[in-house]
Structures are given as structure tokens and as C-alpha cells.
Amino acid sequence: MSILIKNIKQLVQVHENSVTIVKGKDMKTLPILENAYLYIQDDTIVEFGTMDFCKGIDAETIIDATGKIVLPSWCDSHTHIVYAGNRVSEFVDRINGMSYAEIANRGGGILNSAKQLQDTSEEDLYEQSIQRLDEMIAMGTGAVEIKTGYGLTVDAELKMLKVIKRIKQDSLAKIAPTLLAAHAIPSEYKNDKASYISKIINELIPKASALRIAKYIDVFCEEGYFSIEDTAKILEAGKKHHLIPKIHVNQFNILGGVKLGVDYNALSVDHLEELNKDDINALKSSKTMPVALPACSYFLGIPYTPARAIIDAGLPLAIATDYNPGSTPSGNMNFVVSTACIKLKMTPEEAINAATINGAYAMGFSNMYGSITRGKKANIIITKPMDSYAQIPYEFGHNPIDTVIINGQIL
Numbered sequence: 194m195s196i197l198i199k200n201i202k203q204l205v206q207v208h209e210n211s212v213t214i215v216k217g218k219d220m221k222t223l224p225i226l227e228n229a230y231l232y233i234q235d236d237t238i239v240e241f242g243t244m245d246f247c248k249g250i251d252a253e254t255i256i257d258a259t260g261k262i263v264l265p266s267w268c269d270s271h272t273h274i275v276y277a278g279n280r281v282s283e284f285v286d287r288i289n290g291m292s293y294a295e296i297a298n299r300g301g302g303i304l305n306s307a308k309q310l311q312d313t314s315e316e317d318l319y320e321q322s323i324q325r326l327d328e329m330i331a332m333g334t335g336a337v338e339i340k341t342g343y344g345l346t347v348d349a350e351l352k353m354l355k356v357i358k359r360i361k362q363d364s365l366a367k368i369a370p371t372l373l374a375a376h377a378i379p380s381e382y383k384n385d386k387a388s389y390i391s392k393i394i395n396e397l398i399p400k401a402s403a404l405r406i407a408k409y410i411d412v413f414c415e416e417g418y419f420s421i422e423d424t425a426k427i428l429e430a431g432k433k434h435h436l437i438p439k440i441h442v443n444q445f446n447i448l449g450g451v452k453l454g455v456d457y458n459a460l461s462v463d464h465l466e467e468l469n470k471d472d473i474n475a476l477k478s479s480k481t482m483p484v485a486l487p488a489c490s491y492f493l494g495i496p497y498t499p500a501r502a503i504i505d506a507g508l509p510l511a512i513a514t515d516y517n518p519g520s521t522p523s524g525n526m527n528f529v530v531s532t533a534c535i536k537l538k539m540t541p542e543e544a545i546n547a548a549t550i551n552g553a554y555a556m557g558f559s560n561m562y563g564s565i566t567r568g569k570k571a572n573i574i575i576t577k578p579m580d581s582y583a584q585i586p587y588e589f590g591h592n593p594i595d596t597v598i599i600n601g602q603i604l
């Protein structure tokens with residue numbers, strides 16, 4: 194199966210050589226080709242260039258992209274899309290004045306989602322979750338990290354991992370599975386957090402590892418959830434089983450989780466709504482990707498991650514949705530890219546770099562995803578007609594997508 198996309202107004206994020214990360218000042222550069230073509234064979238990007246060099250190239254399917262922008266599909270490196278039901282009543286409670294923390298303290302929040310998930314069959318959970326993923330794909334996302342963390346028992350966490358595995362097998366999107374059993378302290382362990390941690394370390398991690406259904410290990414390192422010491426123990430156990438750390442840090446409080454993540458060679462440290470100089474310095478000497486989640490800040494009304502301070506310090510930055518029922522019930526990366534520009538003061542070039550190549554890096558596969566490079570996977574967005582790629586974040590709330598191609602298949 195071959196596809197030729199021709200007369201492309203702007204072919205965006207074009208790299209002759211495989212890039213895997215873009216940092217600091219370089220994030221302001223987004224390489225483009227004007228009046229270009231892109232040739233795809235099966236699931237792979239095979240060739241691209243300006244239209245002058247397109248003569249003689251034929252394909253089974255030809256798409257005329259006159260007036261349209263073509264870019265790599267979004268790489269969403271932080272989601273919790275496997276969940277049951279919703280938390281719309283908590284949304285209304287927050288509008289009426291309750292805080293996220295107050296709702297969690299009365300047994301709502303993550304514990305509410307855990308109760309709903311425990312009462313939901315694996316089949317039903319799969320159906321609800323794949324529907325969310327299909328909607329994300331239609332909005333231009335082609336690679337997604339998915340966390341557990343709404344199970345909070347060994348069985349329910351494994352049920353979540355099995356659902357993620359099925360999604361991975363059935364979907365054309367690239368999926369990265371993460372074990373986040375340390376997402377909240379289950380009510381039955383309210384006064385005995387150590388026993389829950391020991392269950393994660395001695396039972397759940399070894400089981401998940403034996404089944405080979407998780408690649409990453411995550412912890413919600415936050416006051417009232419898991420301390421620095423708890424986080425270190427869980428990451429240590431994960432590493433023994435070859436799970437790579439990707440952690441939730443600095444959402445509400447700075448506990449030192451960024452430095453801890455760096456010490457454990459975390460692939461990413463995510464949230465960072467609160468960030469200080471020590472955190473930035475710790476990241477400077479690391480391979481860890483900071484990840485901002487602007488739609489979470491938008492929905493909860495909490496501070497936005499200081500993207501300028503991160504990028505201006507020469508660091509890379511990725512952006513992701515954080516799609517989950519409590520803090521971000523949205524999987525729309527177009528909105529995330531817009532919000533990154535509007536609220537985090539990132540330029541469109543920085544935001545698109547953060548949502549493509551750096552997002553792929555934060556999932557560990559930027560060698561195969563996140564740019565238009567020969568040999569990389571053909572995960573492509575074709576936009577509606579527009580003047581330039583900057584119109585994607587500019588027209589916030591609009592749907593810029595005309596066509597998506599995932600793994601070389603036109604959807």
C-alpha cells in the first residue's frame with residue numbers, strides 16, 4: 194500500500210536525520226518544506242521533498258493537500274484514559290466552591306474513580322477506554338502513554354494493564370503502558386500506607402513484570418499521597434523489574450521529586466506546576482524530559498507550568514493532555530498546543546516541538562515517531578486549509594484536522 198500526499202502547503206517538522214529530542218533555543222525552530230510532497234509505503238515514511246522533485250512518483254492512493262498543512266501526529270505522553278464512568282458531579286461541586294483537595298479528602302477524587310473501576314467488567318472498561326482513544330486519534334493523536342492507577346488493588350490494577358494490552362493490540366496508535374498503582378492510598382490502607390506500598394512492591398510489580406504488560410513505573414509524589422521516601426522505594430522496586438520511571442511531581446507542592454526522578458534516571462517528570470531553581474538545575478544535568486500538562490491547569494484553575502523558565506534554561510519540554518476523569522476530562526492535543534501558546538507563552542514552533550518529537554521522547558520512542566523523517570512510522574495529520582501551522586494554536590477550540598493517517602492507514 195502506498196500513499197502520495199502532494200501539493201502540501203507546509204510539510205512541518207521535517208528532519209533529514211533522525212532527531213530524538215529538541216531543547217532550549219532549538220525549540221524555536223520548526224523545520225518546514227513549502228509546496229512539498231510526502232510518500233508513504235505501508236507503515237513507513239519513505240520519501241519527501243518539494244513538488245519540483247515529485248515528478249514520476251506514483252502511488253496507489255494520491256491525496257491532494259493543496260492549501261493544507263501536513264505534520265507528524267501528536268504524541269501524547271501522559272494519559273489516564275482507562276477509567277470507568279466519569280466524575281461530573283465533582284466538577285459541579287468544584288464550581289460550587291469545593292477544592293480538588295477537599296473532594297479527595299471526603300473519599301472522592303481518585304478513590305471515587307477506583308470504586309467505579311473495581312465495579313466495572315474488563316470488557317466494559319475496554320469498550321469505554323478504546324472509545325476515548327478513537328476520539329483522540331480523530332483529533333490527530335497517533336501515540337499515547339496510558340497509565341493504570343484507578344484500580345488500587347492488585348486485581349484491579351492488573352485488569353487495567355490487561356485492558357491497556359488489548360488496546361495496544363487492537364489500535365493502530367502506538368501505546369506505552371505505565372503502572373501507576375501508587376496513585377492514591379486506598380481507603381482500606383488509610384492508616385497503613387506501608388502495607389499498600391509493600392503490596393505494590395512485593396506483589397504487583399513482580400506480577401506485572403512477569404506478564405510483560407507494563408513498560409513504565411509511575412508514582413504520584415505529592416503531599417497526602419506518596420512521599421519522597423515512598424516514591425524512592427517504589428521506583429527502586431520498579432527498576433529491579435526493568436520498569437522505567439515516569440513520575441507525577443510538583444503538581445501542588447515541591448517535595449524534591451524532580452531531583453529524585455533525575456537520580457532514578459526517570460524518562461520524564463510530569464506536571465511541574467510548582468517549580469523552583471533547584472528543580473531546573475537538577476534537570477540540567479539529566480536526560481529526563483520535563484512534561485507540562487496545560488489542560489490540567491486550565492480545568493483545575495491551578496498555576497501553569499513555567500515553560501519559559503524551563504526552555505530558557507536550555508532544557509527540553511514536552512506537553513501532553515493528562516486525559517483523566519478528575520483533573521482533565523479531555524484528550525484534545527490541539528487544545529493543549531493552543532493552551533501552551535496562550536498560557537505558557539510558548540511559540541507555535543515550541544509548542545509543536547513539545548507535542549511531537551519531545552512527546553515521543555517522553556514515551557521512549559522518538560527514534561520512530563514525532564517527526565517527518567525517512568524510515569519513521571507514517572503517523573500523519575493533514576489539516577484543513579490554513580495559512581500556516583501557527584493557525585493550529587491560534588484558532589483555539591476549533592478542529593484543525595482534515596485527515597489522519599496512522600501506521601500508514603488513512604482513517
Ligand SMILES: N=CN[C@@H](CCC(=O)O)C(=O)O
Nearest residue numbers: 302303413515517518519520
Ligand atoms: N495528579 C494525579 N493524577 C491525575 C489526576 C487524577 C484524578 O483526579 O483522577 C493527574 O495527573 O492530574
Ligand SMILES: [Zn+2]
Nearest residue numbers: 271273441515
Ligand atoms: Zn496524570
